[in-house]
Amino acid sequence: MKIAVIGSGGAGTTASWLLDERHDVTVFEKNPIPGGHARTTMVPLGGTPRPVDDGFVWFNEGLYPTLHRLLAIHGLEKVMLKLGASFTDTRTGRSLTLPPKGVGGALRMASSWRTITDVARLQPVFSKAHAMDKAKVRDVAWPDFLASFNFPKSFTDDFLTPFLAGAWGCPMSRVNDFSSYALLKYPLASDVTRGRVTPWYVVKVGGEGYIRKVQSTFKRTEVKLDCAVETVRRGATGWVVTPRGGEAVEVDHVVFGCSPLVARKILGDQQGVDALTSVLSRFDYYSTRIATHDDPSFMPARRSDWSTANIFYDGTESRVSIWADRQLGYDIFTTALDKREPANPFHVSTFILPVLSPAHYRAQAALWDLQGRDNLWFCGDYTRDIGSHEDALSSAVEVASRIDSTLPRLAQLRGS
Numbered sequence: 001m002k003i004a005v006i007g008s009g010g011a012g013t014t015a016s017w018l019l020d021e022r023h024d025v026t027v028f029e030k031n032p033i034p035g036g037h038a039r040t041t042m043v044p045l046g047g048t049p050r051p052v053d054d055g056f057v058w059f060n061e062g063l064y065p066t067l068h069r070l071l072a073i074h075g076l077e078k079v080m081l082k083l084g085a086s087f088t089d090t091r092t093g094r095s096l097t098l099p100p101k102g103v104g105g106a107l108r109m110a111s112s113w114r115t116i117t118d119v120a121r122l123q124p125v126f127s128k129a130h131a132m133d134k135a136k137v138r139d140v141a142w143p144d145f146l147a148s149f150n151f152p153k154s155f156t157d158d159f160l161t162p163f164l165a166g167a168w169g170c171p172m173s174r175v176n177d178f179s180s181y182a183l184l185k186y187p188l189a190s191d192v193t194r195g196r197v198t199p200w201y202v203v204k205v206g207g208e209g210y211i212r213k214v215q216s217t218f219k220r221t222e223v224k225l226d227c228a229v230e231t232v233r234r235g236a237t238g239w240v241v242t243p244r245g246g247e248a249v250e251v252d253h254v255v256f257g258c259s260p261l262v263a264r265k266i267l268g269d270q271q272g273v274d275a276l277t278s279v280l281s282r283f284d285y286y287s288t289r290i291a292t293h294d295d296p297s298f299m300p301a302r303r304s305d306w307s308t309a310n311i312f313y314d315g316t317e318s319r320v321s322i323w324a325d326r327q328l329g330y331d332i333f334t335t336a337l338d339k340r341e342p343a344n345p346f347h348v349s350t351f352i353l354p355v356l357s358p359a360h361y362r363a364q365a366a367l368w369d370l371q372g373r374d375n376l377w378f379c380g381d382y383t384r385d386i387g388s389h390e391d392a393l394s395s396a397v398e399v400a401s402r403i404d405s406t407l408p409r410l411a412q413l414r415g416s
């Protein structure tokens with residue numbers, strides 16, 4: 001069959017790799033580089049360029065089975081990180097690290113009654129979130145979840161909510177739209193409150209390097225970079241995919257590996273796809289600008305507090321600086337920007353991310369009900385769970401398997 005894949009992020013690339021052995025696949029990618037949110041800046045350090053990721057960065061042992069297999073199949077190495085977080089209220093200078101860092105961090109936490117009570121209050125939050133996670137309760141908005149406790153505002157408004165908004169790189173104005181399930185899934189998976197931090201990893205060659213490696217094994221797939229799809233319209237026998245300034249191709253199936261906003265625009269208002277376009281319109285997004293830089297003024301004042309995720313709250317906005325390479329010893333940071341900009345950043349990216357609200361989960365379920373109708377398919381972070389890289393990959397596996405359940409690489413990637 002002839003198949004068009006729109007987008008070469010983790011989802012589009014995984015779908016293409018699976019379909020590649022049996023089908024003629026054309027990947028259309030808007031950008032001049034592949035990878036989408038798997039985006040890497042090569043930063044010159046001591047004369048050697050080092051990969052620093054600013055979109056998709058890390059993954060853990062439990063939540064990312066497909067990604068671990070995809071990396072192993074392609075001989076790609078992982079580097080282990082000890083995930084930890086710091087939180088600084090810039091109005092008061094109060095800071096804490098989770099888990100407490102070293103004897104100094106533990107002593108500082110023990111000497112602050114406010115910090116002790118804040119950390120103690122996390123236990124019932126996590127217990128309840130754990131129960132809801134197991135029962136897959138996704139339709140409780142964050143303010144309703146908080147209302148089920150009797151916490152003071154000093155805990156919820158000055159610590160917990162800005163902490164989670166910062167961790168998600170989400171504006172404070174949108175965090176209350178999130179479902180509690182989504183906001184708490186990563187902290188639950190990291191077990192930060194118990195001081196028993198589970199290992200997390202980064203891809204040694206960076207996100208873009210891993211995507212390029214997977215694409216290098218394509219046999220029957222053509223990747224067209226700098227080739228944004230403008231329209232997908234019904235043709236004589238299938239779908240006609242027309243890229244900007246390029247030649248239209250007619251295919252049997254179209255796999256949308258781009259955001260639902262883009263897919264909605266590409267499908268336009270043609271007849272027969274109204275049910276789909278109305279579901280695609282229900283997904284909501286926020287945007288974030290991420291700078292890759294070496295300015296330590298975006299990190300906590302005490303170097304001993306520097307953690308993998310460093311969140312700062314000024315009473316209005318919450319922002320995070322990631323120090324993903326601490327195990328390797330580089331002082332390179334990726335910061336979600338708000339009011340202040342680092343001098344001479346190596347790179348600044350703008351990304352969009354889904355608002356993981358109860359409405360998002362309803363739209364997600366509705367989209368799966370329409371998958372494959374008229375051979376139109378949708379994969380990507382937004383189609384599953386919390387929009388992680390694993391969600392992007394596993395949705396691609398599901399879509400590829402529904403297009404052709406006999407694909408030889410399916411068993412490899414499913415570990416079956």
Ligand SMILES: Cc1cc2nc3c(=O)[nH]c(=O)nc-3n(C[C@H](O)[C@H](O)[C@H](O)COP(=O)(O)OP(=O)(O)OC[C@H]3O[C@@H](n4cnc5c(N)ncnc54)[C@H](O)[C@@H]3O)c2cc1C
Pocket residue numbers: 006007008009010011012028029030031034035036037038054055056057058059169227228229230257258259262288290351352353379380381382387388389390392
């Ligand atoms: C700042 C940030 C940090 C993140 N960190 C993590 C993390 O640490 N761990 C984790 O698990 N997840 C993380 N994520 C989530 C991340 O979105 C997913 O991990 C995943 O990479 C998304 O993959 P995707 O293929 O669904 O979408 P994308 O990577 O967004 O790919 C979509 C592709 O479609 C292309 N495209 C768009 N329009 C068109 C068009 N008209 N024609 C052709 N191509 C088009 C885009 O250029 C892009 O390449 C992060 C996301 C962001 C933004």
